[in-house]
Amino acid sequence: MSKQFDVIVIGAGPGGYIAAIRAAQLGFNVACIDEWKNAAGGAAPGGTCTNVGCIPSKALLQSSEHFEHANLHFADHGISTGKVEMDVAKMIARKEAIVKQNNDGILYLFKKNKVAFFHGRGSFVKAVEGGYEIKVAGKEEEILSAKQIVLATGSNARALPGVPFDEENVLSNDGALSLGKAPKKLGLIGSGVIGLEMGSVWRRLGTEVTVLEGMDKFLPVVDEQIAKEAKKAFDKQGLKIELGVKVGEVKVSKKGKDSKVSVAYTNAKGEAQTLDVDKLIVSIGRTPNTNGLNAEAVGLALDERGCIVVDDLCKTNLPGVWAVGDVVRGPMLAHKAEEEAVAVAERIAGQHGHVNFATLPSVIYTSPEVAWVGRTEQQLKEQGVKYKAGTFPFLANGRARALGDTTGMVKFLADAETDEILGVHMVGPMVSELISEAVVAMEFKASSEDIARICHAHPSLSESTKEAALAVDKRTLNF
Numbered sequence: 334m335s336k337q338f339d340v341i342v343i344g345a346g347p348g349g350y351i352a353a354i355r356a357a358q359l360g361f362n363v364a365c366i367d368e369w370k371n372a373a374g375g376a377a378p379g380g381t382c383t384n385v386g387c388i389p390s391k392a393l394l395q396s397s398e399h400f401e402h403a404n405l406h407f408a409d410h411g412i413s414t415g416k417v418e419m420d421v422a423k424m425i426a427r428k429e430a431i432v433k434q435n436n437d438g439i440l441y442l443f444k445k446n447k448v449a450f451f452h453g454r455g456s457f458v459k460a461v462e463g464g465y466e467i468k469v470a471g472k473e474e475e476i477l478s479a480k481q482i483v484l485a486t487g488s489n490a491r492a493l494p495g496v497p498f499d500e501e502n503v504l505s506n507d508g509a510l511s512l513g514k515a516p517k518k519l520g521l522i523g524s525g526v527i528g529l530e531m532g533s534v535w536r537r538l539g540t541e542v543t544v545l546e547g548m549d550k551f552l553p554v555v556d557e558q559i560a561k562e563a564k565k566a567f568d569k570q571g572l573k574i575e576l577g578v579k580v581g582e583v584k585v586s587k588k589g590k591d592s593k594v595s596v597a598y599t600n601a602k603g604e605a606q607t608l609d610v611d612k613l614i615v616s617i618g619r620t621p622n623t624n625g626l627n628a629e630a631v632g633l634a635l636d637e638r639g640c641i642v643v644d645d646l647c648k649t650n651l652p653g654v655w656a657v658g659d660v661v662r663g664p665m666l667a668h669k670a671e672e673e674a675v676a677v678a679e680r681i682a683g684q685h686g687h688v689n690f691a692t693l694p695s696v697i698y699t700s701p702e703v704a705w706v707g708r709t710e711q712q713l714k715e716q717g718v719k720y721k722a723g724t725f726p727f728l729a730n731g732r733a734r735a736l737g738d739t740t741g742m743v744k745f746l747a748d749a750e751t752d753e754i755l756g757v758h759m760v761g762p763m764v765s766e767l768i769s770e771a772v773v774a775m776e777f778k779a780s781s782e783d784i785a786r787i788c789h790a791h792p793s794l795s796e797s798t799k800e801a802a803l804a805v806d807k808r809t810l811n812f
């Protein structure tokens with residue numbers, strides 16, 4: 334006999350656990366299955382985001398930023414510290430404690446919302462009258478069944494062809510977030526969001542970091558003016574970024590404890606080069622994870638990249654089967670997974686859940702941070718949209734000066750005729766927080782004039798948002 338539920342969610346990352354909680358709030362009897370194990374073999378819900386993604390990377394970025402501030406900037410405030418040391422093991426232990434708090438928090442939320450959690454691998458057995466049977470392979474084997482299935486099985490790091498991750502020398506995000514000490518030399522293949530965040534952590538701790546990027550443009554998805562400003566800052570910090578390279582053979586040589594990784598590549602001029610490092614992080618994208626689902630048993634359709642095929646409403650080709658998050662098309666972002674999850678649970682309940690892809694914010698949590706929402710200037714040009722632009726530098730913001738961080742700017746792009754905000758792009762201190770105002774404004778179809786006329790607290794970084802909006806109409810007050 335199978336255990337009967339209304340909704341079964343496979344995966345408890347931000348897509349899965351949010352789908353389960355929202356479905357439970359809507360009155361459904363919900364099961365959520367997740368196979369992630371912590372070091373002790375116990376359940377660790379939260380997926381990539383909680384265990385080896387968003388949360389641990391931000392914990393290490395915070396620790397390493399404190400270290401850099403103590404080393405480079407405390408003296409400006411009159412604080413003398415003597416020699417500052419970093420205990421990497423303690424930094425990693427702090428990160429692990431934060432991860433555990435998040436795992437436990439999700440288990441608590443499941444309990445509170447009466448979601449039945451199963452630790453183990455979930456896979457399709459077969460379609461049955463009015464639904465599906467799902468096997469949970471955990472400590473014991475159990476069969477569950479439900480009419481509605483939500484797949485939220487996430488993604489895995491993509492390896493270089495022929496160079497598997499060993500997590501000792503050739504690292505994915507997993508190994509990169511758990512190094513026992515700062516390597517002397519670190520190579521990083523890929524200058525995307527994840528690569529830049531990892532590179533920043535270890536550079537701040539004294540590692541010489543070289544980033545090899547195949548594309549000849551830095552951060553091509555970011556507004557060009559903002560990407561240029563960010564690159565200037567990273568160059569100044571000593572993050573070596575080589576663009577337009579072609580990576581060839583990667584060799585790992587081991588001599589006792591000392592292993593080395595050697596990367597053969599050609600640079601942008603076509604010259605043969607070798608990069609010798611102690612550790613190599615490969616961050617060249619992620620592949621959707623459907624490995625354990627036994628998708629063939631029910632004929633679940635996948636596309637050529639391995640993503641579960643879904644329509645605009647996250648419906649798969651199978652009746653009653655939905656998919657959300659990294660395992661489907663669209664940006665691989667935790668908040669995108671969460672928005673899709675809420676919308677799917679509401680659609681199951683007959684409501685009209687909706688995700689606005691045009692207002693999904695993106696953030697790179699380096700220093701300076703980079704954040705944006707909406708279209709870039711280059712996209713507007715390509716699309717032939719007539720626009721007005723306004724920028725405001727943090728250099729002219731009193732709070733930024735008081736903080737001691739005046740890098741970067743806020744940039745507004747607004748429709749030339751209607752003044753509706755089409756995109757907001759930021760590089761600078763704490764812009765991960767500032768971008769929310771732009772998201773709200775765009776959701777409400779605000780004009781740049783709307784933001785320009787709203788009172789912003791003084792002194793605050795957010796005044797730069799107001800000033801950039803004023804700049805669209807060429808009437809900044811403080812620059």
Ligand SMILES: Cc1cc2nc3c(=O)[nH]c(=O)nc-3n(C[C@H](O)[C@H](O)[C@H](O)COP(=O)(O)OP(=O)(O)OC[C@H]3O[C@@H](n4cnc5c(N)ncnc54)[C@H](O)[C@@H]3O)c2cc1C
Nearest residue numbers: 344346347348368380381382386455487658659665666667
């Ligand atoms: C280093 C790093 C930093 C990141 N930082 C950010 C950030 O700052 N902001 C942001 O928005 N995004 C960030 N991301 C991306 C973010 O982590 C993902 O977009 C997000 O986790 C996707 O959520 P998901 O629920 O779709 O999948 P996941 O979080 O990958 O969760 C999927 C879960 O399903 C489980 N699972 C898979 N198959 C089965 C099965 N058959 N049975 C049972 N369980 C199964 C997995 O074990 C996992 O727990 C980062 C990613 C990385 C790698």
